[in-house]
Amino acid sequence: MDYHDLLARLGEGSAHPGGFSATLQLLDSLSLPAGVHVLEIGCGTGRTACYLARQGYNVTAVDLHRHMLDKAVRRARKERVDVRFIQADATALPLPDHHVDVVFIESVTIFTSWRRALAEYRRVLKPGGLLVDREMVISGRKTELMSRRLKRFYGIRTLATVSAWKKRLRGCGFSKVEVKEQSRTMGKWGVDHDPLREMDMNWIEDKNIQRMSRTNDRLLLRYGKRLGYAVFAARVPTEAGTN
Template sequence: MNYHDLLARLGEGSAHPGGFMATMQLVERYPLPQGSRVLEIGCGTGRTSCHLARCGYQVTAVDSNESMLKRAERRIAREEAKVKLVRGDAEQLPFPDGIFDLVFVESVSIFTDARSALAEYRRVLKPGGTLLDRELTVSKESTALMKGAMRQLYGMRTMADEQGWLEMMRLAGFTHYSSEDVRPEIMVTLDDVDPNREVDPTLFFDEAAFYLGQMNARILERYRTKLGSAVFVARA
């Protein structure tokens, strides 16, 4: 079992700084015309995708984890949301160039080769389209030990400070890019009530899941002052 399998079995729909409340606030801050085409990268259990659909957007949701996609499919059916689910890799998106008005990402690019993923986000956006990407940031003085622990437990492949993320967006071909909601310390937020959360009851008897949960808590406590977050806004 890895970290993403654990999240799937927990039915976690907002595993990122600030939780689902931060997601809703971000969507409100950057409204789009009704019918705009939105791509959510790393949709997980589909909670955010369903919310975007309720906002009146044409939503396509992509994830590479089969267990997550199955849960997302069931959530979409329960919520009667109009969301197109696609299995795919953020570094090789299965879409033609220039078709989306918005690419929406939250704590996903860190699990990719971010330079490749950002180039793909840029490719599928229409000219003038927007990328909203909420990601973890690491302080410049972060140690190799800390980065190694994050890679080992979570499978993170890209860890950068705020300026590092902005530079990768420049290299990916975005013409305007900025950061906001910059927080120097990680926000550990208890998830709000999710009426359509689907939890695997066998999880509570799984020693591997218990171990992962314990390690997650320890790492967040140990390194919380070296981990922060920011929302990156970029224009194609």
């Protein structure tokens, strides 16, 4: 069982720094135009995707993990909202070029091969389209051991600073790169009540889950102070180069 299996079994609805309340604040500040096509990548158990659909957006949501997606599909059914769920890898999206207006991501790109993921985000966005990505960043001293431990346990593929991410986004052809929100700490998640959380019932007796939860707590205690997060916003340039 890996970290994402753990999250899937726990049914965590907002497994990202800041939790669901941060998502709501962010969406509020973005004021996305009504009815636009939003692609959420790494939607997990679908809480944000369903919320976006409830607000009247046209929502497609992708995740690699089958158990996460099954929970997301059931959530959408319970909420009676229409979300197109697709099981796919962020680095190989089964979508045409220039297909969506907004790509929305929370705590996913760090688990991918970032160059390929950013290239895919850019490919599926329409010219002028908006990328919004909340990711964990390094905010303090990074050591080899810390990197190795975090990567091994969480399956993280990249641990970078805010300025490194900005450079990566520009390097992948995005323009108007901005940091919408930044925190030198990881903030809290898992604290917002999720009325539709679907937790696998046997987790309390599951020794594997208990062991992994303890490792998670230990790692956060040890390295949490050197980890923060940031929300990046960036645009795909328009053909006229005005964006």
